[in-house]
Amino acid sequence: MNSGGPLSSSVSQVRGVRFADDEARALLAGVLPTLDCPGDDFERVKQGITRTVYRGRAAGQDLYLKHFHPKMLLHRIARRLGVSHAMRELRFSRFLGDHGVPVPRALAAVCRGDTEWVATATVESAEQGDRWHEEQLARDAAGRRAIRAATVELARVIAAMHDAGVLHGDLHCGNVLVRTDTPEPKLVLTDLHRVRRCRWLSRRARAANLAQLLHDRRDLTTRTERLRFLKHYLAASRVGGAVRGWRILIEERARRHSARQYAKRDRRITGTNRYFTRLRLGDGWRGHAMLASKYALGGSRAAAMAFRADDWRAVLADPEALLTGPDVTVVKDSPTSLVVRRRIEVGGQEIDVHIKRTRRKRPWKILLDCLRRARSIRAFRLGHELLNRRVATALPLVALEQRRGAFLLDSLLIAETVEGAPLSTFLDKHLQPGGGDDRPLGPAEQRSLAQAVLWQLGRLVQRLHDHSYAHRDLKAPNLLVRWDRRGDEPPSPEIVLVDLDGLRRMWHLSAKRRFQGLMRLNVSLLKCPVVTHAGRLRMLQGYIRRPGLGRVNFKPYWRVLADWSGRKLTQQIRSRRKRQKAVRRPQA
Numbered sequence: 001m002n003s004g005g006p007l008s009s010s011v012s013q014v015r016g017v018r019f020a021d022d023e024a025r026a027l028l029a030g031v032l033p034t035l036d037c038p039g040d041d042f043e044r045v046k047q048g049i050t051r052t053v054y055r056g057r058a059a060g061q062d063l064y065l066k067h068f069h070p071k072m073l074l075h076r077i078a079r080r081l082g083v084s085h086a087m088r089e090l091r092f093s094r095f096l097g098d099h100g101v102p103v104p105r106a107l108a109a110v111c112r113g114d115t116e117w118v119a120t121a122t123v124e125s126a127e128q129g130d131r132w133h134e135e136q137l138a139r140d141a142a143g144r145r146a147i148r149a150a151t152v153e154l155a156r157v158i159a160a161m162h163d164a165g166v167l168h169g170d171l172h173c174g175n176v177l178v179r180t181d182t183p184e185p186k187l188v189l190t191d192l193h194r195v196r197r198c199r200w201l202s203r204r205a206r207a208a209n210l211a212q213l214l215h216d217r218r219d220l221t222t223r224t225e226r227l228r229f230l231k232h233y234l235a236a237s238r239v240g241g242a243v244r245g246w247r248i249l250i251e252e253r254a255r256r257h258s259a260r261q262y263a264k265r266d267r268r269i270t271g272t273n274r275y276f277t278r279l280r281l282g283d284g285w286r287g288h289a290m291l292a293s294k295y296a297l298g299g300s301r302a303a304a305m306a307f308r309a310d311d312w313r314a315v316l317a318d319p320e321a322l323l324t325g326p327d328v329t330v331v332k333d334s335p336t337s338l339v340v341r342r343r344i345e346v347g348g349q350e351i352d353v354h355i356k357r358t359r360r361k362r363p364w365k366i367l368l369d370c371l372r373r374a375r376s377i378r379a380f381r382l383g384h385e386l387l388n389r390r391v392a393t394a395l396p397l398v399a400l401e402q403r404r405g406a407f408l409l410d411s412l413l414i415a416e417t418v419e420g421a422p423l424s425t426f427l428d429k430h431l432q433p434g435g436g437d438d439r440p441l442g443p444a445e446q447r448s449l450a451q452a453v454l455w456q457l458g459r460l461v462q463r464l465h466d467h468s469y470a471h472r473d474l475k476a477p478n479l480l481v482r483w484d485r486r487g488d489e490p491p492s493p494e495i496v497l498v499d500l501d502g503l504r505r506m507w508h509l510s511a512k513r514r515f516q517g518l519m520r521l522n523v524s525l526l527k528c529p530v531v532t533h534a535g536r537l538r539m540l541q542g543y544i545r546r547p548g549l550g551r552v553n554f555k556p557y558w559r560v561l562a563d564w565s566g567r568k569l570t571q572q573i574r575s576r577r578k579r580q581k582a583v584r585r586p587q588a
Contacts, residue, residue: 017110018090024107028119031058035108036115038065048274051085055122062122064104068193069116084111085193086118092166092192093120099164101157102188104177123188125181129173132180133220150178150185151225155232157187158210162201163238167209169194172216203249206239211253215261218254219390223547262388262467265294269384277309279400281316284409287400288380295387298494299482300395302351302416311347312398319400319412322355335361337501341417352417353397357410358501366407374401374411379500382469383415389467391460392482392496394418418496420480424528426493427453431530449493453481454535456495458542461517464497468509473502474517475524518543519564523572526565 017032019025028035035058042056042065054065068085086109093106109118132150136143154176161168168175168189175191198205210233214226230243230250270288272278280286289312293303316322323340331354332339338357343350358375360366372378380399387393398414421429431446441449457479464471471478483493506513518540525531525539537554540561544552 017108018087019108020090020094020106027059027061028108032110034058035065035117035119036110038067058119061107062124063107064120064122065117066120066193067117069114079111079116084109084116086111086116088195089118089120089193092195092197095197096161096164096166096189096192096195099160101160101164101166102186103192104188104190106192118193123177123179126177126179126188129176129178129187130216132178132185133173133217137220146185147225148228150187151229152232153185153187155229156236157189158213159233159236161189162206162209164197165199165201166195166197167201167205168212169196171209171212173213174216203239203241203246204253206237207246207249208253208257210250211257214250214254215258262385265388266381266385269381277312279309279312279316279398281313281319281400284402284404285316285319285400286403287377287398287412289398290384290396293387293395295390297387297392297395299419299484300416302395302397305346305349305351307346307349315344315346316398316400319402319410322412322414323357335359344414351397353414354394354417356413356415358413369408370406374399374408375501376411376413377401379413379503382500382503382505385505386464386469386497386500389463391463391467392494393500394496394498418480418482418498420482420496423453423457423476423479423481423495424524426481426483427528427530450531450535451538452492453495454531454539455542456493457521458539458544460495460497461521462543462546465509465514465517468506469503470506470509470513471497471503471517472520473499474520476521476528477524478502515560515564518561519568522561522565523568526569 019028034041038054038056041058042054044052045055045064046053050068050070052067052069054067056063056065066086066089070079090106090109093103096103097105104123105121107119107121110116129150133147136146136150139146157176158171168191170191175189177188177190179186179188210230217226227243227247230246234241234243234246269276270278275290275292275294277289277291278286279289289309290302290307291309292306293300295303297303322342322344323338325342327342329341330338331341336359338359340355341353342355343352345351356376360369376399380396383393383396387395395416396413397416398412400412401408402410420426427450430441431450460479461474478497478499480496480498481493482496521539522536525536537558540557541552541554544554544557
């Protein structure tokens with residue numbers, strides 16, 4: 001295995017700078033100082049820990065300029081030994097272009113001392129593949145036709161790359177550009193510093209590379225679209241095998257890749273990086289805060305904002321003051337928690353938030369809290385873990401705990417307010433005859449809305465369980481429905497999970513625990529009069545059905561669920577009667 005093929009003799013090198021050819025040398029030789037230190041003529045497009053990407057114009061040419069600044073010791077040692085990401089991208093731009101793979105034309109690269117960059121010609125009228133895909137999904141039929149054409153083109157591009165003996169170490173749609181100036185979508189493969197060349201690509205190596213693409217698009221594509229891609233990939237590549245065998249091999253590799261990716265993203269949550277920061281506020285207060293969100297969440301304003309650690313420290317200088325004031329509305333005040341709603345200003349940006357203070361109901365938990373993190377810290381981590389797995393929840397912004405030594409004194413969780421209605425309230429409002437806002441829904445619209453909400457409810461629980469999360473308090477009041485009816489064609493309603501205190505991540509989720517979660521949700525729906533027998537059955541089918549499985553015999557599941565739900569209702573009635581008797585008992 002090596003880093004790429006050699007460049008042709010036309011490549012020229014001067015003063016540590018390597019040019020793609022004599023034309024690139026004549027174009028950029030006079031602007032090298034500008035490329036070493038880009039000024040106002042270059043706009044910063046992306047900045048990460050290891051590299052910064054600029055876009056600008058130099059010597060009459062529109063350029064993308066990628067500066068590498070590795071922080072890890074191993075990467076710095078590799079640079080001293082002559083291993084350069086910039087030179088790798090320059091070599092592979094030429095190599096893949098010669099083998100029929102559309103890539104941006106790299107013009108020059110430099111690696112000397114602490115300076116390392118590569119300059120690439122821009123691809124005109126192009127858009128990142130992930131953004132383009134989301135835009136096409138919103139166009140319905142026309143967008144689906146464009147996606148089908150792009151799927152075939154993507155299969156051809158990846159097949160050509162693999163036939164050249166090249167693997168892309170970061171293969172996802174964000175690194176694929178879609179040209180929009182052609183009748184049919186044309187794709188361009190980017191971010192070539194993560195590629196490597198092998199003498200021979202095995203089926204396992206190809207499947208592992210395709211698994212990265214499956215992990216990226218699994219939730220946004222249908223099974224039919226994924227099979228279409230695989231069929232065209234096998235037809236275009238020089239590898240045999242049946243589609244079914246390749247699908248099984250890729251899905252197994254995708255599960256492993258997903259587990260690694262989720263674990264990597266979860267480790268960022270309690271660290272200090274571009275998305276999160278640790279906080280130490282004095283008087284025993286410490287915790288974590290969100291600086292930016294990696295995901296664009298529907299209905300969330302904070303997800304599009306960027307914060308600074310100093311701004312959060314200014315807001316949280318007096319945590320107790322956040323719970324009092326004229327603009328504070330008490331949402332819940334119970335022996336276990338205090339929840340208030342208010343607006344806070346962080347760095348000049350106003351956010352509507354819910355603040356939750358956890359109270360200790362059992363005195364013996366004082367010792368238990370010495371050995372574990374506060375509930376607010378656990379909820380903050382679990383909330384962002386769910387967002388990493390594309391499970392909608394209220395965006396956690398800050399989690400704090402106050403300790404004296406090992407003893408937990410107080411804890412706070414600040415999360416963005418979700419503009420939605422509890423599940424039972426939403427269904428009662430919109431499914432009653434003539435129900436709705438100023439535009440009442442007709443019978444057909446009510447039926448369609450009920451089917452969409454209850455089906456999504458089953459899929460939400462399925463997704464939680466597939467990722468080994470169990471919720472001991474899964475009920476309608478802890479589920480909000482976000483639905484914006486504005487416009488002629490309102491989007492589908494979205495179910496948001498709130499109150500993560502009862503959520504746990506487990507190594508293995510047994511069938512018993514799965515049915516316990518379904519049973520609690522089914523019992524909660526029994527208390528909603530507008531949800532019929534057919535509606536609860538649709539929720540169960542949304543849970544047990546999966547793409548590609550065909551018809552599923554749901555009756556055994558339904559019988560067990562009905563039996564468990566009946567026992568749970570009997571238990572709740574007995575418990576309620578016992579409490580009522582205790583209240584009516586005369587005092588001695």
